[in-house]
Amino acid sequence: MTARPRGPVLDHGNALHEGLGGAGVDPKRLEGDLADRFRAAHAAVEERRRTGEMGFFRLPGxxxxxxxxxxxxxxxxxxxxxxxxxxxxxxxxxxxxxxxxxxxxxxxxxxxxxxxxxxxxxxxxxxxxxxxxxxxxxxxxxxxxxxxxxxxxxxxxxxxxxxxxxxxxxxxxxxxxxxxxxxxxxxxxxxxxxxxxxxxxxxxxxxxxxxxxxxxxxxxxxxxxxxxxxxDIDELLMGAREAAARSAHPTLAENPAGMLATLLHLADTELGHPVQLFMPYADGLRGFAYWAQQLWAESLGKALDTEGRLVETGPTPLPAFGATDQHSILQLMMEGPRDKVVVFLAPEAPRRDIVVPPVLRDYPALSYLGGHTLFELLQGERRATAEALRRAGRMNMTITFERLDARSLGGLFMLFQIAVAYAGALYGVDPLDQPGVELGKVLTGGLLGRSGCPDPEIPPVASRWRM
Amino acid sequence: MTARPRGPVLDHGNALHEGLGGAGVDPKRLEGDLADRFRAAHAAVEERRRTGEMGFFRLPGxxxxxxxxxxxxxxxxxxxxxxxxxxxxxxxxxxxxxxxxxxxxxxxxxxxxxxxxxxxxxxxxxxxxxxxxxxxxxxxxxxxxxxxxxxxxxxxxxxxxxxxxxxxxxxxxxxxxxxxxxxxxxxxxxxxxxxxxxxxxxxxxxxxxxxxxxxxxxxxxxxxxxxxxxxDIDELLMGAREAAARSAHPTLAENPAGMLATLLHLADTELGHPVQLFMPYADGLRGFAYWAQQLWAESLGKALDTEGRLVETGPTPLPAFGATDQHSILQLMMEGPRDKVVVFLAPEAPRRDIVVPPVLRDYPALSYLGGHTLFELLQGERRATAEALRRAGRMNMTITFERLDARSLGGLFMLFQIAVAYAGALYGVDPLDQPGVELGKVLTGGLLGRSGCPDPEIPPVASRWRM
Structure with missing residues (x-):
């Protein structure tokens, strides 16, 4: 266990007015109405944490x-x-x-x-x-x-x-x-x-x-x-405890999970960015992106708010992977509808690295790569992609952390869990339930003859069409 | 090689007015304005196929x-x-x-x-x-x-x-x-x-x-x-040729790729469903869903139409996997914003199957599963999920095909490639280019000192924020 003085760094310059030429978030609001709104969300979550309803808060301890x-x-x-x-x-x-x-x-x-x-x-x-x-x-x-x-x-x-x-x-x-x-x-x-x-x-x-x-x-x-x-699950839990301690404050500017939740909630509900990409630049974070997708989708995709009003709300979380998906969905991110916000995720230092050897010097299309490391290339691609999106006026932010290990992973798990709890409060929905998946379970049970599940009576298909 | 008399079946009943209680597509339009629109798209694609610009048409032969x-x-x-x-x-x-x-x-x-x-x-x-x-x-x-x-x-x-x-x-x-x-x-x-x-x-x-x-x-x-x-690449290519032959007709009702393109284009541009899920119920189609995501995103996510007008268009393709993602993003699909359309994909018969043995008879929560096969369970989940979405008024359609093999996979590749060509014409964009990814490449080149790529001058970050 090494001393780790700080948590991740959120770079949200590419989510603010200045960086985006007037698009994105007015930074003054982060100390104004958004801070007020967060204070209320924090109080609501704090209450459910205290009563034990939000049991995940207790797991790291x-x-x-x-x-x-x-x-x-x-x-x-x-x-x-x-x-x-x-x-x-x-x-x-x-x-x-x-x-x-x-x-x-x-x-x-x-x-x-x-x-x-x-x-x-x-x-x-x-x-x-x-x-x-x-x-x-x-x-x-x-x-x-x-x-x-x-x-x-x-x-x-x-x-x-x-x-x-x-x-x-x-x-x-x-x-x-x-x-x-x-x-x-x-x-x-x-x-x-x-x-x-x-x-x-x-x-x-x-x-x-x-x-x-x-x-x-x-x-x-x-x-x-x-x-x-x-x-080492002690390291995982320690990282989670550290993250929880860093995200406890009712002041928005001092609560990382609150800042993440506030920016993403605003992106969806006011700025027209319901598609939210979680885009790590590290193969090791593939599984984390899918985990975060479930956390976001099931917690925030809700028909009713906590008052029982029909809201049909929730952003669409989309896992993406750098640099690979620069060759897949980046074109859409750069030029398609302005309905997306990207959260890049990356370690600041590699666990191990490989220097590209200076072979094939006679080929300028290749030789410029010699002497760089693969980590430099990958992080260069990330910085270049964030900058390209910024220049196109596309909102994005970047979370970096020192290196990928059990402690930082535990911290990321906790950061995102707390963030989604705040986001639930900001949306006014209960992030802990998932009532929408029940009907499918009952229908499946009916098809398989489970007791208590009626025959689903799926209507005959009127429009089967031979391709 | 076995005789295969027919291609996939598209069940689009859950995309039409009747199935969705008035949401979705008016089926009369499929023989009216949508058929006309498709005829023009077909002609545009046919021209580019004939000139050889759309080279993928020639590969299977x-x-x-x-x-x-x-x-x-x-x-x-x-x-x-x-x-x-x-x-x-x-x-x-x-x-x-x-x-x-x-x-x-x-x-x-x-x-x-x-x-x-x-x-x-x-x-x-x-x-x-x-x-x-x-x-x-x-x-x-x-x-x-x-x-x-x-x-x-x-x-x-x-x-x-x-x-x-x-x-x-x-x-x-x-x-x-x-x-x-x-x-x-x-x-x-x-x-x-x-x-x-x-x-x-x-x-x-x-x-x-x-x-x-x-x-x-x-x-x-x-x-x-x-x-x-x-x-067996001959089987792959044969399946592709068969699919191309099935999707050659200028009449919408006789062109499967045209129908897929027309419904998805309409879902995005008129019905408010820009998020388009490709959701196979077969582990073997995971890679296909990611392949289709790239095909859709890079081909249709465009800033300019073919006349050079700013359109910033294109749906967001989202791979999802049944039954797994019923436990991840189904909640959002069922109850969140009505901005999604789902395309289920599944074989009609398994390549191999497993009967759930009749063990643990004393436990009714388990015993009802005994005697069913895993394929029955998986397909039951798919039918139940499609029906649950339909009852919630959520547009979806299902493509089934006889079984997953080289011939059907070749057919699916070709079906989707032709469909995206038609979709490009319907959107009025060029599905063959990807101009939006160039800036990121130049910026990366600049960071790595590639000749011809200027220093990218990424502005200093004003808003780094310690989490």
């Missing part, structure tokens, strides 16, 4: 919960070749973000030594038979740890895959062998998976009741598999 | 070009453990789509036998040193085939990584060894990579001049690596 993840990893996660996590949405995206950021690229292709004896990782999110049939022959039940993750314990995609795995495990190990090989992460004490764990003697790692799926990465949902994989 | 890819694969692609493709954007996305759709999941983790002796595949798109440093120690220059792909031959991200590889290859094999191990795919006869290939005796696979990066998947850009990997 919950030593006992962290210890349970660590103990389970120590007891069951040694001497296994593979860790198979069965979970979808909030039960998978946080772990994928941790994997992408903190394990070497291509982890599953590394040999045991390069993995420091830690297992390969498979995340079974989508119940696609192509994916599962390709995986099953390659895992040895005797050498694999399974972790089924569902807050409610009723997620159809997860339970169906669990049943396939269960049947295979029983056949290979007998019913007695299951507790060594299957860990259940679910809401403490409630729901079908909790019952299953209790009756079959499976280890249960609890998700606190007040922690929803998309806010659960710092609970055992993320911490247990991370610990099995050798990630 | 270019036997000679396909033969060059196959011959290069036969000569150089045998007895290698790894194929490393260095390319970004249109030089990478089509191949990733082919990989995801046509190779077994987890290809690189399969043993030689399961890969039928074909190599592992690495696509070096982003110049992230983390990714390259993790890969380099694991590839043996003597057993690896490299393919550098850049239409212009000037792509900085690609050339920088090529120089790293070049230096390593020269050290390991000597300059004489390079032609056995490095294939160049670039514009025929022009540009730095073509010069390099000529002077160093490297095999060059040409990209026809009139084929842009995002339209190049059926050129050697996709066909050569696909052939090395054992994909």
């Amino acid at each position: 919950d030593e006992e919960l962290a210890a349970r993840s660590r103990a389970a990893a120590d007891d069951l996660g040694r001497d296994v070749d593979a860790l198979v996590v069965i979970g979808i949405g909030g039960s998978a995206l946080g772990l994928a973000a941790i994997r992408d950021a903190l394990l070497p690229a291509g982890w599953n292709e590394l040999d045991d030594e390069a993995r420091r004896g830690r297992p390969r990782l498979y995340i079974l999110a989508n119940p696609d038979p192509d994916t599962l049939t390709a995986l099953l022959p390659r895992i040895d039940p005797e050498r694999t740890l399974f972790n089924v993750v569902s807050k409610s314990g009723t997620t159809a995609e997860t339970l169906a895959q669990l049943m396939v795995i269960w049947s295979g495990l029983e056949a290979a190990l007998g019913a007695d062998g299951l507790p060594r090989r299957l860990v259940v992460t679910t809401s403490s004490g409630r729901g079908p998976l909790a019952e299953l764990a209790a009756s079959r003697g499976l280890r249960l790692l609890p998700i606190p009741e007040a922690v929803g799926g998309r806010f659960s990465v710092l609970s055992p949902v993320g911490a247990f598999p991370a610990s099995v994989l050798g990630v | 270019d036997e000679e070009l396909a033969a060059r890819s196959r011959a290069a694969a036969d000569d150089l692609g045998r007895d290698v453990d790894a194929l490393v493709v260095i390319g970004i954007g249109g030089s990478a996305l089509g191949l990733a789509a082919i990989r995801d759709a046509l190779l077994p999941a987890g290809w690189n983790e399969l043993d030689d036998e399961a890969r039928r002796g074909r190599p592992r595949l690495y696509i070096l798109a982003n110049p992230d040193p983390d990714t390259l440093t993790a890969l380099l120690p694991r590839i043996d220059p003597e057993r690896t085939l490299f393919n550098v792909v850049s239409k212009s031959g000037t792509t900085a991200e690609t050339l920088a990584q090529l120089m790293v590889i070049w230096s390593g290859l020269e050290a390991a094999l000597g300059a004489d060894g390079l032609p056995r191990r490095l294939v160049v795919t670039t514009s025929s006869g022009r540009g730095p990579l073509a010069e390099l290939a000529a002077s160093r005796g490297l095999r060059l696979l040409p990209i026809p001049e009139a084929v842009g990066g995002r339209f190049s998947v059926l050129s050697p850009v996709g066909a050569f690596p696909a052939s090395v990997l054992g994909v």
Whole structure:
């Protein structure tokens, strides 16, 4: 653990009037009405934090919960070749973000030594038979740890895959062998998976009741598999605590999460930028961008505000990846409708770097690259893209942080979770619920004959059209 | 090769007035003004197809070009453990789509036998040193085939990584060894990579001049690596030819690509749905969705129309994945702003399937799943999600096709390419250019000291803000 005097840096010059030739945000408002508005949002969030309704605030300080993840990893996660996590949405995206950021690229292709004896990782999110049939022959039940993750314990995609795995495990190990090989992460004490764990003697790692799926990465949902994989979860939690401390103040100018929420809320609701790109320039942040997309979309995409009025609100979060997507959606960002705001994300220093060697000197189209490092190139592309967008009058901002490690990742998780809580208050919606996904679950249940789910009576299709 | 009497089916009932309770498209217009509008778009595209400007139309019938890819694969692609493709954007996305759709999941983790002796595949798109440093120690220059792909031959991200590889290859094999191990795919006869290939005796696979990066998947850009990997490129091209034949008619009701383009153009420009989700329910179509995103964004996101008038137009294509993203952005799709249209994509039958075994009968929350197959579950989720959106008055449509294989994938590539050509005509923009990405390239060049690129003079940041 090294001393880390400061958190990320937000460069929002390209979101303000001066930088954009009059577009973007009037900076005076950040000390005026926007500061007032934020103060009210802060108070609303503070109240829900205090009552414990927003359970994610408590996770970084919950030593006992962290210890349970660590103990389970120590007891069951040694001497296994593979860790198979069965979970979808909030039960998978946080772990994928941790994997992408903190394990070497291509982890599953590394040999045991390069993995420091830690297992390969498979995340079974989508119940696609192509994916599962390709995986099953390659895992040895005797050498694999399974972790089924569902807050409610009723997620159809997860339970169906669990049943396939269960049947295979029983056949290979007998019913007695299951507790060594299957860990259940679910809401403490409630729901079908909790019952299953209790009756079959499976280890249960609890998700606190007040922690929803998309806010659960710092609970055992993320911490247990991370610990099995050798990630230092103390560093993750410390980074999260530091970020929470930095984003506690009711004054907008002193609250980073508040500034992020305020600028993005304003971009959507007043400046006409509902499409919000989270665009890291680091392959390690791919998973983080998808995690943030879920956090934003499910928390802010709401039909009703907290007073029950129809608002149908919420920005559209769009993950993008630099420099790759400069060759995909940058054209649209530069020249298309002015309905977008970009949040660039990048470390200030590489973990490792590669100097482009001075070969092919006779080719000026190549030789200018010699002597630069790949990190310089990648960061140069980021700065150039931000500047090109600025010159085109397109609002963007950049979050940089010292380097990508467990501590900074924990900080980013917490920064974005707190920001979305503030954003919920600014939009006037409840960021903790997701009522809109229920109908699809009931209809699916009806199609599959689940008790309590009526036949969905999907009308016959009138307009099928042969292509 | 099996007889295949028909192409995909478009179900657009959930995009029409009746299905949506008056929202969506008035079906009478499909035989009225929209048919007229399409007839003009068809004529404009037909003209550019005839002159050869739209070179992608000619690729499926270019036997000679396909033969060059196959011959290069036969000569150089045998007895290698790894194929490393260095390319970004249109030089990478089509191949990733082919990989995801046509190779077994987890290809690189399969043993030689399961890969039928074909190599592992690495696509070096982003110049992230983390990714390259993790890969380099694991590839043996003597057993690896490299393919550098850049239409212009000037792509900085690609050339920088090529120089790293070049230096390593020269050290390991000597300059004489390079032609056995490095294939160049670039514009025929022009540009730095073509010069390099000529002077160093490297095999060059040409990209026809009139084929842009995002339209190049059926050129050697996709066909050569696909052939090395054992994909039947004849089937890909046949599927593309069949799709082109199905989408040739000037009458809207008889032109599938025209119908797709017309509905999506109308959704954006008249119905207020600029966010357009491409949402496959098949893990194998992940890469296809990203390929389609680039195709849509770069082709339609334009500042100027073909008359030079400022229009700043283009929809925002958003890849999403069922059932996974039902647990991420479905909440926003169901309840947020009505600015979205969803295009579901799915095969009608699985390639393989898994029956959920009837275990855990005492748990009704699980037992109802027993006896169903995973494919039934996945397709049930898709139908339920489409129906839930319909009931919420949210426009969506579904493209299904018999099964996912090389022939259907080739057909999907062509269907979408033709559709975007029509959409360009409907928007009144040129779908073949991408002028908006040039500024970023010049600024990057300036930062790296490339000759001809001035110092970018990025203004000092006024608003750096410590988080």
